[in-house]
Amino acid sequence: MSIFNFHYVTIAEPRQSFFMELERLFNRVCADPKCPFSESAAWWWSYKPFQPLPHEPVIWLLESAGDSLIKKVYGDQPGKAGLTKVRGNKGNISEIYLDHRANQGATAQAKMAFHELMHNKLQKGDELHTESTGLGRERFELRPFGDDLMFDDIRLMAPVLDKPVRQYAGSYS
């Protein structure tokens, strides 16, 4: 029995049950026999995550794309509803923008966060969107993010949850 921890940093406040919805998604991954963990747990932080283990991913919750941490750290253009920078020299950054129409409500916010953490854990850019997945696809025109977690998402994620992926370790400033 081991627990998969993931971390979220609230520069903007998500809906109240966001973390439970995101735990629920990761718990479905943990139920797969190929997953080395038995369940997931969310850890909440205000400005920066406190010493996540090398395999534990971080999602940054921002009010709008104008607050993009990826833009601050890497100078990249922000995404529409969210974005993940992979393989950067300062570590991965996953972020979602709570004012986007696809991110309204706790369930939609959790789905978008899970989508970005798929990019993060799988170290994939837009090529993730070509997979035959539910939450791995990018369907931001939907209001809210309406796709669901499917077996192919679980098949991709279950074996990589314990793989180290370097995360951005600084604080939001």
Ligand SMILES: [Zn+2]
């Ligand atoms: Zn995406």
